[in-house]
Every structure is written in C-alpha cells, then in structure tokens.
Amino acid sequence: MSSGPSNLDAVIFDWGGTLTQWHDIDFHAESLALAQAVITTPTKDDDHHAHAARLHSAGDVIWGRSRDHQQSATVGDLFTAAGLEHDPELLAAYREFWEPHTGTDPQVAPLFEGLRALGLKVGVLSNTIWPREWHEEFFRRDGVDHLIDGDVYTSEIPWTKPSPDAFAAALGAVGATDPARCVYVGDRLFDDVWGAQNAGLRAIHIPHSTIPTNQVGHTEGTPDAVAHELAEILGIVTAWNDV
Structure with missing residues (x-):
C-alpha cells in the first residue's frame, strides 16, 4: 500500500x-427471452411474439x-410498462440470454488489485x-467480488446516472465524502463522463462501446483522460494520485 500522501480516495466503475x-x-x-416470464392465460391474447413486442x-x-429524467426502474417496472404480469421465477430464459455478455474483462482483477495497493477504494455504479x-x-463467479469496496445498482435507488444523486450514492457506498477526490470510469460520454464531472468527480472514458442512438443523452462530456484498455487506468490514476 502506498505510504505517501494521496490526492484520491476512490475509483468507481460503470x-x-x-x-x-x-x-x-x-x-x-x-x-423473446423476457416474454417467457409473462404469466399466461388460456386466451387468444397470449401471443408470445406480441408480448415480446410490447x-x-x-x-x-x-x-x-x-x-x-434519471428515473430508475426494475425488471418488474419493465413488465408494468408493457401492461403484462410476470413471474420472477420464470426469468431463467432472460438471465440465460444475457449470461454470455456478463463476463468480467480479464484486466479487471489486476487493475482492482493495483488500485487497492495504492490505498484507494474500488466501487461500482451501474445503471x-x-x-x-x-x-x-x-x-x-469471476473471482473479483472481494476486490470491490462498495457497489450501487440503480434498480435499488430512485435515480440513474447522470443524476448527481446516483454518484453521491456510489461515493457513500465506498465511504468517500469528497467527489473531487474520486474518479469515475465508464464507456458513455453522457451518463458516465458528463454525469461524473457534473457531480464533481474526474472522469475516464473507455471508448469500447457502440451506444444505442435512443440512449444517447443531451450532452457529451470531455473526459479528463481516455483509456483504450482497462490496464491503462492504473497509470492514469497513479499519476493523478502523486501530483
């Protein structure tokens, strides 16, 4: 663990x-996978493809x-918005659909270990x-749970990024109080970069993702740094921490 003075307290990740x-x-x-959880009745209205479209x-x-509006939601809210009842026990097909897309990047574990060695808290804030x-x-499953000091999922708070309240919740989860001493890392220039900076944090952009057009917000932030691989973040944060 670093023995020198630190300018940062935490790095929080999308x-x-x-x-x-x-x-x-x-x-x-x-x-279609999500529609498997719809509670069906023996009527002509039970059309699986129609449920999926809704x-x-x-x-x-x-x-x-x-x-x-930075308004959060749950899976249950999704079914409510569709006007459909669902059984949470029937979400297996939906979970299985997403499973191949949930793998933790292999660079995460050494990055988290490196940040913690600097004496920094590691957090997660996910919409x-x-x-x-x-x-x-x-x-x-991927062996990194013990390296996370605090995590916030918007399904359990009222707000989503880029609301400053969502970032405040993440700071609270890792025990940080000063956003200026915290860094946020994410792939979206609206939710993650502009949102973090608007809440007083520094922001590192990971330009990995093709953001769906209907999820692009009204503003794009200019990141304090760009990392093309997660492994680059340790060097960026170390330089900021030593200034």
Missing part, C-alpha cells in the same frame, strides 16, 4: 461495456425515463434494471 467487454445485442431475441417497446420507455443479486453473482 459495469456494462466497461468492466465487461462490449457485445452487440439482439434486442428482439432479448425480448416488452421491447416498454424497454424504450424505461430507458427513455433514465435518459431524460441497471437487474437485481443486486445478479451482479454480485457475476462478480463472485
């Missing part, structure tokens, strides 16, 4: 497209609320409708 490697998603297939449209509504348990299971 999840999807940042700690995971970006994949293009077939959202029609996602909606869920796909509801997804645009849910993420539109996040983009425009997500999924329950905390899913994310914790992914980190545990």
Whole structure:
C-alpha cells in the first residue's frame, strides 16, 4: 500500500461495456427471452411474439425515463410498462440470454488489485434494471467480488446516472465524502463522463462501446483522460494520485 500522501480516495466503475467487454445485442431475441416470464392465460391474447413486442417497446420507455429524467426502474417496472404480469421465477430464459455478455474483462482483477495497493477504494455504479443479486453473482463467479469496496445498482435507488444523486450514492457506498477526490470510469460520454464531472468527480472514458442512438443523452462530456484498455487506468490514476 502506498505510504505517501494521496490526492484520491476512490475509483468507481460503470459495469456494462466497461468492466465487461462490449457485445452487440439482439434486442428482439432479448425480448423473446423476457416474454417467457409473462404469466399466461388460456386466451387468444397470449401471443408470445406480441408480448415480446410490447416488452421491447416498454424497454424504450424505461430507458427513455433514465435518459431524460434519471428515473430508475426494475425488471418488474419493465413488465408494468408493457401492461403484462410476470413471474420472477420464470426469468431463467432472460438471465440465460444475457449470461454470455456478463463476463468480467480479464484486466479487471489486476487493475482492482493495483488500485487497492495504492490505498484507494474500488466501487461500482451501474445503471441497471437487474437485481443486486445478479451482479454480485457475476462478480463472485469471476473471482473479483472481494476486490470491490462498495457497489450501487440503480434498480435499488430512485435515480440513474447522470443524476448527481446516483454518484453521491456510489461515493457513500465506498465511504468517500469528497467527489473531487474520486474518479469515475465508464464507456458513455453522457451518463458516465458528463454525469461524473457534473457531480464533481474526474472522469475516464473507455471508448469500447457502440451506444444505442435512443440512449444517447443531451450532452457529451470531455473526459479528463481516455483509456483504450482497462490496464491503462492504473497509470492514469497513479499519476493523478502523486501530483
């Protein structure tokens, strides 16, 4: 652990497209998997493809609320927006659809270890409708859960990024109080870069991802640094920490 003075307290990370490697998603297939959880009745209205179409449209509504109003949501809210009832026990097909896209980047473990060796807290703040348990299971599966000091998932708070309240929740989770002594790392110039800077943090951009057009916000921030690989972040943060 660093014995010298530190200018930083914590580095907090986005999840999807940042700690995971970006994949293009077939959202029609996602909606078909999600529709497996709809509670059906023996009527002509129980059309699996029609349910999937309604869920796909509801997804645009849910993420539109996040983009425009920083309003959080859960999987249950998605079904409500679609006007459909669901059984959480029937979400297995949806979870299985996403499983191949949840792998932790191999560079994460050495990066987290390096940051902690500098005496910095490591956090996660993710815009997500999924329950905390899913994310914790992914980190545990990939052997990095013990390297995370605090994590916040917007499915369990009222706000999403880029709301300053979401970033404040993440700071609280890692025990930090001064946003100017914290860094946020993410793949989105609106949610992650502009949002973090607006909340008083420094921002590192990971330009890995192709952001869906309907999720692009009203403003793009100019990052304090750009890292084309996660491994580059340790050097950036070390330089900031030693100034």
